[in-house]
Amino acid sequence: AQKVTQAQTEISVVEKEDVTLDCVYETRDTTYYLFWYKQPPSGELVFLIRRNSFDEQNEISGRYSWNFQKSTSSFNFTITASQVVDSAVYFCAREGYGGATNKLIFGTGTLLAVQP
Amino acid sequence: DAGVIQSPRHEVTEMGQEVTLRCKPISGHNSLFWYRQTMMRGLELLIYFNNNVPIDDSGMPEDRFSAKMPNASFSTLKIQPSEPRDSAVYFCASRIDRGQTGELFFGEGSRLTVL
Numbered sequence: 001a002q003k004v005t006q007a008q009t010e011i012s013v014v015e016k017e018d019v020t021l022d023c024v025y026e027t028r029d030t031t032y033y034l035f036w037y038k039q040p041p042s043g044e045l046v047f048l049i050r051r052n053s054f055d056e057q058n059e060i061s062g063r064y065s066w067n068f069q070k071s072t073s074s075f076n077f078t079i080t081a082s083q084v085v086d087s088a089v090y091f092c093a094r095e096g097y098g099g100a101t102n103k104l105i106f107g108t109g110t111l112l113a114v115q116p
Numbered sequence: 117d118a119g120v121i122q123s124p125r126h127e128v129t130e131m132g133q134e135v136t137l138r139c140k141p142i143s144g145h146n147s148l149f150w151y152r153q154t155m156m157r158g159l160e161l162l163i164y165f166n167n168n169v170p171i172d173d174s175g176m177p178e179d180r181f182s183a184k185m186p187n188a189s190f191s192t193l194k195i196q197p198s199e200p201r202d203s204a205v206y207f208c209a210s211r212i213d214r215g216q217t218g219e220l221f222f223g224e225g226s227r228l229t230v231l
Binding site for chain 2: 044047104108109
């Protein structure tokens with residue numbers, strides 16, 4: 001199976017620390033998409049980012065940044081100056097392009113706890 | 117615009133009973149997905165539909181599970197008979213698929229407890 005691995009099951013940091021969530025994926029697709037979703041304690045799944053496999057530029061959005069490295073099949077997520085509101089489970093996901101691979105497969109998630 | 121709407125939000129039932137979960141996707145979205153979330157297995161894709169047609173049901177655990185999408189605005193996931201190991205949060209999600217993968221919008225989930 002072309003799976004997504006989030007090796008960190010749980011991370012605890014103190015507010016204002018930077019934290020990086022790791023994501024490694026497997027794929028046989030030439031074209032694919034990578035995603036990060038956030039699941040706060042309230043339970044809903046919130047979309048954070050989508051990245052096309054052709055675009056290896058890193059992206060920054062406020063305190064969030066993403067590092068995509070095709071050579072290592074990794075799509076890591078960094079939160080700078082973490083805040084208590086960042087506490088959530090974060091899921092990395094991948095999706096192939098077209099046909100039966102056109103479905104979003106999630107990693108097992110990383111629980112991030114930001115302590116005040 | 118209303119998001120993906122799921123019902124019921126919570127369901128408690130006894131083993132052996134039939135359970136039906138419902139989903140109304142976002143209007144205009146042509147793909148619909150059912151996921152199940154448990155502590156042990158995380159988020160698992162059960163089945164997905166494109167233009168009301170089931171494309172991949174390889175994630176459906178066993179014959180006790182079935183899903184239908186009779187029209188573009190409604191889908192059901194049925195478990196018959198239910199078992200305690202079916203206890204989970206079931207998410208429905210939808211998106212627009214027009215040759216390029218789009219953002220998947222999730223409902224708030226249906227929390228199922230089978231006693």
